[in-house]
Amino acid sequence: MQYSLIGLCSLMFLACSNDQENKQSSDDNSTSAQNKDQNVSVLSDSNDVTTNLIEMPLNQDTSLTLSYQGNPVDLMVYAPDSATVSIKSVLLLHGWNLPPNEWCEKAELCNNLLKEGYHVIAPNFGKSTYHWELYPETIENYRKYPDRKWMYEVFLSTVQDSLGLLKTDQTNAVIGLSTGGRGAALMALERPEIFKACVALSADFDHSKIPDEPINNGFYGSINQFPERWTGKDNIFNRAAEWSVPLYLGHGRLDKMCPVSQTEEFATKLQEQGFDQVVLSIPDSYGHNYEYWSYETGNIFNFLKKFLG
Numbered sequence: 666m667q668y669s670l671i672g673l674c675s676l677m678f679l680a681c682s683n684d685q686e687n688k689q690s691s692d693d694n695s696t697s698a699q700n701k702d703q704n705v706s707v708l709s710d711s712n713d714v715t716t717n718l719i720e721m722p723l724n725q726d727t728s729l730t731l732s733y734q735g736n737p738v739d740l741m742v743y744a745p746d747s748a749t750v751s752i753k754s755v756l757l758l759h760g761w762n763l764p765p766n767e768w769c770e771k772a773e774l775c776n777n778l779l780k781e782g783y784h785v786i787a788p789n790f791g792k793s794t795y796h797w798e799l800y801p802e803t804i805e806n807y808r809k810y811p812d813r814k815w816m817y818e819v820f821l822s823t824v825q826d827s828l829g830l831l832k833t834d835q836t837n838a839v840i841g842l843s844t845g846g847r848g849a850a851l852m853a854l855e856r857p858e859i860f861k862a863c864v865a866l867s868a869d870f871d872h873s874k875i876p877d878e879p880i881n882n883g884f885y886g887s888i889n890q891f892p893e894r895w896t897g898k899d900n901i902f903n904r905a906a907e908w909s910v911p912l913y914l915g916h917g918r919l920d921k922m923c924p925v926s927q928t929e930e931f932a933t934k935l936q937e938q939g940f941d942q943v944v945l946s947i948p949d950s951y952g953h954n955y956e957y958w959s960y961e962t963g964n965i966f967n968f969l970k971k972f973l974g
Contacts, residue, residue, distance in 0.1 A: 724748065727828065731819060736809040738820070739789040741766065742828060743775065749782035752829070753836040753973075756852070756860070757787045758845030760867075761880065765789040768842065772959035777966060784830055788820065794884050795848035797898050802886030813851060813899075821859070833858045836973055840864040840965065842958050843923065844880075850901050850912075857909045862972045864913040864965050867953050869923050870931040871902035905934045911942040911972040915961050917951030944968055 729740040745753075755778050759765040765787045769775035775785050793810040811820070824831045831837050839860045841849030846868025853863035872881045873895040876888040885894040896903055912935070916928035925947060932945045946964055951957035 729823070729827075731823060733811045733815055733819075734809065738791075738811055739765070740820075740824075741787045742824075742830070743769075743779060743785040743787070745779050745782045745784060747782065751836060752784070752832075753782055754784040754786055754830045754838075756831065756837070756839040756849075757785055758790070758839065758841030758848045759787070760843030760845050761794070762792045763843070767955075768958065771955040772962055774840075774959075774962050774965065777962060781966070781969075786824060786830060790816075790845075790848070792880075793848070794844055794880060795851050795899070796884050800884070800886060800891070800894065802891070804883045807883050813848075813855075816852075817856070821856070831859055836861060838862040838864065838969060838973060841868065842866045843868060843953065847901070851899070853910050853912070854901060854904060854907055860910060862911045862913075862969060864915070864968065865928075866915040866958055866961060867917065867920055867923055867928075869927045871900055871927065873900060874927070875924065902931055902934060905931070905938050905940075908935055908938070908940055911944075911968070913944045913946070913965060913968040915946040915948075915957075915964070917953060917957040918947055918949045919952040920957075922953040942972070 725744050727742040727744075729742070731738040731740060757765075757768060757775070759768060769785070769787070775787075778785050791810045792807060793812070795813050795816075797813050799808055799812060821831060837860050839849040839852050839862075841847070841864070843866070846865035847870065849863050850865045850868060850870060853860045869875065872878065873888060873892075875881070876895070881895070882888075885891055888895045898904075914928050914932050916923075916925045918925055928945070929947065932943055935943050944964075946961065948957070948960065951960060
């Protein structure tokens with residue numbers, strides 16, 4: 666997909682753009698971010714290719730707005746508290762229709778990552794299920810949320826080319842909760858050259874085993890009519906043989922929204938495939954909420970230190 670870029674900082678830089686629906690994003694939702702200058706930029710679809718993308722500075726928080734089929738996709742990048750010798754980044758993926766900054770507000774994960782020298786990249790993918798593509802049966806209300814193909818072709822390319830982050834020669838991890846955990850697993854599965862570690866909390870990995878779940882039906886249509894959509898490219902469990910990066914799997918035993926069996930069975934499947942870099946956490950007293958996801962903060966850091974250094 667082609668796009669053009671407009672950057673706004675102390676000076677304004679202009680590039681050709683045909684999209685009239687640019688939206689400025691000014692999210693400033695991290696405690697650590699409040700004392701930093703912020704770079705604000707707008708990216709949009711265009712019939713023109715911008716050949717002179719603006720590189721944003723890595724020492725200040727940056728807000729971007731991209732466009733997916735004319736719909737705004739906001740992105741916040743938090744700069745680390747202090748510079749490090751090498752560039753480290755975490756792509757942080759929120760739950761289905763949850764605010765992307767909520768994890769930073771309700772837990773210490775973001776602040777701890779920034780203290781450890783990580784850039785935190787927090788996109789707003791809304792109600793996306795990280796599906797590869799849209800289908801004729803995808804309901805209208807879901808069609809405005811990004812598919813995974815766009816995330817690779819536009820989102821990741823923009824972060825790499827404009828921000829200089831999530832490059833293959835850098836230290837990167839992807840972390841997600843709930844539906845974002847599913848997205849994190851898919852990105853680590855399909856882009857292991859970028860993401861050297863993955864954390865997936867409270868996620869589903871084989872949605873064909875929960876065929877009555879309304880969100881997936883809204884994207885794929887009925888499993889009875891379109892079984893290949895439920896068991897194919899988007900089904901992480903069925904692609905377990907492809908897995909190659911260290912993985913932290915966490916799920917509260919009391920989760921009533923996403924069955925804990927989704928995580929347990931995926932961990933078992935990976936072990937059966939001979940993959941031994943899996944850490945599994947199934948605490949008994951937690952459900953599908955920020956109380957549980959906050960609980961995992963220390964475990965996540967131990968995992969990152971073990972596998973990323």
